[in-house]
Amino acid sequence: MDDPREEIVTHLRALRAFALSLTRNAASADDLVQDTIVKAWSNIDKFQAGTNMRAWLFTILRNTYYSLRRKRVREVQDVDDGYAGQLAEKPAHDGRLALSDFAAAFEHLPDEQREALILVGASGFSYEEAAALCGCAVGTVKSRANRGRRRLAELLDLDDGETPEMTDTATLGVVTERAAA
Amino acid sequence: MAQKTGKPSADQRIDESLKRVYDAQLQEQVPDKFLELIAKLKSTEGSQDHG
Incomplete structure (x- = not known):
């Protein structure tokens, strides 16, 4: 056995x-x-x-x-x-976030929010499993994860739906102009 | 008034980064001391059964 x-x-x-x-x-x-x-x-x-x-x-x-x-x-x-130090990585140009920036921002979140995000966002637990694991309600885990995501979006200056590379053509024009300048 | 876009949302990008950070951690070798600790626990267990 x-x-x-x-x-x-x-x-x-x-x-x-x-x-x-x-x-x-x-x-x-x-x-x-x-x-x-x-x-x-x-x-x-x-x-x-x-x-x-x-x-x-x-x-x-x-x-x-x-x-x-x-x-x-x-x-x-x-x-x-x-x-963060070990994860230093070149900034990606494919719309992905630079991991070092992300890791640094992640460290600013409260424990409970980091935990919720790691459990459901990264390690593949369902909200129900994460809630059982944390001894709290499913809604609590969801709200922690959502608050964590909102905070990360703020820290990383991510407006929802907006990516550096593929916004509308006007923005792309500005970006191109800046790059050329 | 929900606005849906077909672009990757901030949430999607955040989750993707989370996975990348976590996966990078998962690639790391675990310190030998963890395995040594388990070996020690095993040998202690062998010499004195807990009851």
Whole structure:
């Protein structure tokens, strides 16, 4: 009979990515993942076989993060370069956002909004799964994700529907003129 | 008065960037200390059964 703990190792990358999005700090993220591993290991009897282990591990990780956050009165919220720095990338010219800009803006969002966006926007959880994971209502997750998106759009100066490259011809004309000047 | 456009919306661009950031993280090797920790947990488990 398989020990479900054998599966934990397959989720380490996802756990670390989620931890990084919460802590915004590589060292804290690693600590958080290690705490999560230990808790998952010793509480494996609480894992229901056949359910989504990644969701279970993410739940442990986020609960650990928020309980630490409550306990610790952080003097300064250190944001090291472990996140945005590693992701520095050339600005794209295909209408995509430069990842480094995006990552920097993302770090400005409140924890709950980053979490909601990572869960539903990036890691492929449904709103229902994310809500279960966060122990809140589906509407709460949706509203956090939407507020996060609005804030990112503000920070990145994205007006809805407007992309740098393919707006109307008038705008394109201005852009071309500027480029030529 | 909802305005729909066929262009990628800000939300779509944000979600796309989110995925790219997250996927970049997923490509990273996990630190050895995670695997060492699991190995340690396994060996502890082997020597003393929890009850």
